[in-house]
Amino acid sequence: MQRATLAAVFLLLSSITLLPFFKKSIESNYQVVHGWPQLSETSTFAGVAGVDVDSQNRVFIIHRANPPIICFDGSTGKILTSWGNDQFTSLAHGLEVDPADNVWVVDAKHHQIFKFSPQGNLLMTLGTKGTPGLGPKHFNQPTDVAVANTGEIYVSDGYVNSRVAKFSAEGNFLQEWGSKGDQPGQFNTPHGISVDQQGKIYVADRGNSRIQIFNSNGTLIQEWKSPHLGRPWGLDIGIDGSVYVADGGDLVHRDKRERGLRLDPKGRLVDEWGSFGRYDGEFYWAHDIAVAPTGAVYVCDVLGQRIQKFVQRSPN
16 A cells, blocks of 8 residues: 555656746747947956946946946947046946936945936036935935936935935935835835836835836835746836836846846736846846837846847847
């Protein structure tokens, strides 16, 4: 009887197919553009922490070396300009191009947000240098910044304060919302932030493995959380309302999952691409993502130390 029971159990187990931690559900329409950007043999990146694209298809990145800001031609990958030597710390963390093509930079170690012209002229500073805190004039290791069409500024004050801080276009503090936790409207490392054409605020709540969506007054509208979403590190909104997400995976098990995602405006998975690694098309701490007006998508790696361009495959 015992032998028969063991045999039955063995047959049952042998018929089960063990699924991997993450199963790819669709065939991706995106492919990496090999040879983009164009770099000299001596050009190297440190940790690339932020990326965005302006209205002229210029791609701006921030990385943790001099010069920290590099601007590429989106089509060719050639370097157009660079600037910002010695202005930021080793925790330069986020970059946003606003609707007027100004460049915003987040420095988590300085606890500050900076607004520059595309040429690198400093236009505005938020926060108090080297002084962490809470309230209208301080941040505590902020992570990202987003600017609405109205000019209003939203900061994900992420690593310590776990809040969103809102400012007027002139830099005057307006309000804040959020606190540390996992309940609706709370955050556990709000790591990326973006604003859509209707003024809705999307927050990559990395520690809680979700995206939370708010109206411009901080009222929670919706929460997206699913196995397909993974752990969002950065996000961007396309002109059609598509939401692009950098799923940087879990902090410990790096070999499990690293991807770029495209979601429709209701949060449903449309496309996904990439995996963990250092080869073309793979990611190692996918930290931020940006979509260009042309539809090209850019993903930057911190530990992979690079920026990659992806485009949709041409129909056969």
